[in-house]
Amino acid sequence: MNGAAGLAAKLRRIRALVRKESFQIVRDPSSMIIGVLMPVMLILLFGFALSLDVTSVPVAVVLEDPSPAATDLAAGFRLSPYFNAHYTTSMETARAMMLDLKVDGIIRIRPDFARQLALGDAEVQIVVHGSDANRARLIEAYAQGAIAQWSARRASAGQPVTTGPVAVQSRIWFNEANDSHWFLVPGLIVMVMTLIGAFLTTMVMAREWERGTLEALFVTPVRVDEILWSKTLPYFALGMVGLSLCFLAAKFLFFVPFRGSLWVLTGASMLYLLVALGIGLFISSAVKSQLAASQLTLVATYLPALMLSGFIFDLRSTPLAVQAIADVFPARYFVSLLQTVFLAGDIWPVVLPEAGILLGMVVALVAANRFVTRKTLA
């Protein structure tokens, strides 16, 4: 067989297998659940349900000083979009509300507030429910902000300056509105790609081993690389559909800005998808039962993508050992790429190294899969 005819035959076989795979995706309910239903569900959850932003926090404002200055300060909390203030004059009432989880914080203005203010030594007490520390810290910052605004209003009205000498003017780049969807929604793409790339391919490949269909397939002119191609291409396409869905949702449903270029996003996603596919195929060749293979895939891809990718929790603050574990999984590189491409733009010093690592993983996985997948039965 000469080279050209061989290649033509090869392409024909790949086309036949890809067709078969596509029919199966459409007809098998589990493929549809993982490949279509779950991504849509994730988009809805991430876009609508999950938010780390703090708005309308219920707080109790305890006004123990009836002076105009104190009342004015207390009123400031009603103006803040971050708070939903309940007014009371008794600390006891506030304490009870906090214990019942009716409020998450208490702003206490003491009886001698006006007098102390005149002396230049007034104090406002902020008490927060510390069980959710992240939220508590944000509440504290917003309360300080509300007090600072009140000071500014007083200053512009000709009263003496009442805050400290140094003021921080902070700007959060890439996310001026400080909207948590802006970083949660790109993270969504990681989840969807992981599901389709790794979880779905693991299941379909292990299914062929389990049902014995590979045995018949092996005794044909089909080559191993052709089987691998046929397991890659349709799911790659499905993954790209998932990417487009997420991208459209991000842009037109959740209004996340997109500052990079589309082709960098596509390229990075393709790389990650290939890594995920590679891991999926590798696991299912090594562990040939559907159940064991998919459980392993969940542990090896999905959980790290959720917890160890830096997509919700910042990796910089974890111990070195945990960082080392996170480094092994591809998700963190992809998260970094996505956050950069979406919010910051094509920042080459970030894009190139992360993409390089993903590319390295692709190469390693292709080699590993060629080695592990053989046309032999155990």
Add this chain to the structure above:
Amino acid sequence: MSPPGVRVPAVAADGLRRTFRRDTGEIVVALDGVTLRAEAGSLTALVGPDGAGKTTFLRLVAGLMAPDAGTMTVLGIDVAREPQRIQDRIGYMPQRFGLYEDLTVQENLDLYADLHGVSAADKRRQYPRLMEMTALGPFTGRLSGNLSGGMKQKLGLACALVREPELLLLDEPTAGVDPLSRQELWQIILHLVAEQRTTVMVSTAYLDEAERCGRAVVLHQGKILTQGAPDEIARLADGKVFLADPPAGQTARGLQAHLLGAQAIVDAVPEGGRVRFIRDGAADARVDALAQVAVAPAQPRFEDGFMTLLRRAGDSRPASVVTLDKPPERQGDGVVVEVRDLVRMFGNFAAVDHVSFEVRRGELFGLLGPNGAGKTTTFRMLCGLLPVTGGTLRVAGVDLRRARASARQRIGYLAQRFSLYGDLSVVENLEFFASAYGLRGGRKRARIDWALRQFELGDLARLPSRHLPGGYKQRLAMAAALLHEPALLFLDEPTSGADPLARREFWQRINALTEQGVTAIVTTHFMEEAEYCDRVAILDAGRILAQGTPAEVRAHARRQEGREATMEDAFIAIVEEARAHGHPEAGAA
């Protein structure tokens, strides 16, 4: 490569050895020093009990495995070195057919045609031929998962044949397939060999199929016992095979059980109301069991030669006869199971279509029919596992689906597949089922001891049951179903997938139980096993086509040339007649 002009054998195996490691760490020898050759254009059968190494051998031919030692040369090519070159040229149908169930018949065919590089012109030429051969023409648009067992198997064969392979390997192609489909499949195979000079190698558990082949290879525990023309192998039993007429007052299976227990008898099976038996070497030795019996010599068949060989190889005679501690009382012959106009629909499809029969106390009743005939569905309704769509049924006077749980105390159920807990050991399984049936304390211990003893499971008591050899799994399942001494046994395809030895062992046990007063209902798709039953009903496409004693049912078929009509002839005659009267095959509906 051999020089042109010299005929190379299609398959040449030399000193093949192949071992496997179980997860328990022990090494199992699947093939041990196997040497054989199959000439081009020949039809070779691989026969042997479960675990003899048939599947392993075919996989080695197909290049799916490499041998530990020895060489395998196929079409002149060393398989271990160049498996792909073999796989480019042969057709292979694995035991599970290798079909994609969510693809249609046409899509499956197209897939394999494209993989084999069949050109569009060849497809146009091949497809009509394959469709005609397999009669799948009207079903090209159907998902192959929705085909009947026989049609799946024919599609599997068609997929292996799309490219007209030089060598065709078939691994137990007829397991669990009805007699009609079996017949059709063999016509296709014989046609291929005769017309297209295709070399075919087929493994089978049906010994009568081996008779159709040019050569048979008998494998046993990984070694070749013998190989040669089937009639040569049959001749091993020359002069030792006889037919006995049971004396008045004794049934054929009664005499058969008696004979199997006797000295100097190699094998005995009921056949057409008589008993076919093989005597041991010394043909003149006195056999007490035959004292009162009229005996006539018979022409040996392949099966007789095969059994003689296995006995010689030292496979112990199935001696196990179960004795119950407390046989159920045999009072009268009241109706134990009564089924009237039973209907079960799945959507628009009637899986069971107005079935009626009754079973009396102490009777062994057989439900016969191909896969998909509705046997298992009927069973599941009888056991209360599935609600009925119409009709009535009574088991020991109650409908088990509505009766109190304690009513189930009276029945034992042996499911089609081994369905005990594979992770648990033999004894743990028995303990669990004993407790499930309310046995406690001394009684429980006594019953478990009984089961271990009766079924010779004592040595394996601590082994996780999934590691049991096939025949022992079946024994354990039966032991678990008998712990609570049920008066009524439901046995769903207990012999499906079992080899000839295991099947004899099983029937011997059932025989012994019914002798002691247990009522049993058995389903099977081995037609000749009907001979073991008191009465049988033949099911096809959800309907009962005939019922009565084996002799009555057999009377439906005309005498075949030179021999008595068998149950299989009767089945084919009955089904063909029914279909001619306008009851289409279930799969064709």
Add this chain to the structure above:
Amino acid sequence: MSQPLVDSLWRILALVQKELLAVLKDRKSRFSLMVPPILQILIFGYAATYDLNYVPYAVLDQDRGAASRELLAQFDGTGIFQRVANLDNASEIGKTIDDQTALVVIQIGQDFSRNLALGRPADVQLIADGRNSNTAAIASGYVATIVDAFNAQWPANHGQTGPPVATAMRAWFNPELETRWHMIPSIIGTIVMMMTMNLSAMSVARERENGTFDQLLVTPFRPAEIMIGKAVPAMFLGLTQSTMILLVAQLWFRIPFQGSVLTLYAGLALFLIAAVGVGLFVSSIAATMQQAMIYIFVVIMPFALLSGLTTPIDNMPLAFQYLTLINPLRYAIIIAQRVYLEGAGIGLLIPDLWPMAIIAAVTLSAATWMFRHKVA
């Protein structure tokens, strides 16, 4: 006790024993029950935190005066802020943030020291990388805290009057505001839920697939007995896993425990019944293990995301907040946190206990019904 009841209890006992044997006999399955939860709590215990203990920052100090040095010394003294670059002009800020060299840049203007010395307000600019806006907000909060402290100190040290309004901050139940104190009690429920639901989702589906379920149904077992016999071992294993995770939380992470162990276990037990109920229900409708696995995955994922673990329930739109009412994990997390941090007694927890009882009752009875009525 009446005889049928005794018989029934014996049967249940046999099933419980069989279920436990099947899981615990095999070394591999023992391993997969015990080791992953511990690994998960260790890894997630460290990873699931919003606290920052490493903030790389860059400085553009255009003042280079005593006051600016004093302020920057405060940053360097925290141990959290690590100075990675000293910038010379504003054009370098962009690159430093873009390529993630620094998470924040602090820019101190030319007349910072002079303004301070004159008692005039002085500004500090803070630029944070908002790609993870939560991290950015937290880092800005840290900066504000440091500057606050500086504001309180500086005037006093330089003979000026302090700021007239100071804020005094107190956090109840978690004085240091460590996210770990919040996360670890929540993770206990999450990990145990994933393991328990998975296990119970497989239990009936596995028996259906292996044909043993039919075998069980033809014995005198009643569906309710099967349900109890399946639920009890799963709960027992769940409680064992919870105990191991709790031990890690106490002995390794040393999360302060204010409440009573009994209350916590009461809540966990009820939670586990609800989780097992969901698992068994999914198992009872699945025909194969593969289906069971996919279904339970489709259930677990929104349960985990909509539980308040990663993002607060209060932040969700109202529709989703209602949806969380059927999520047992939501209640488990609240209970664990309140018992752990507030020392809440059983009385305070009743509003979170009864919904789980209802979830358990509904799912378990549905599963029991399905055992016999699912047409395979």
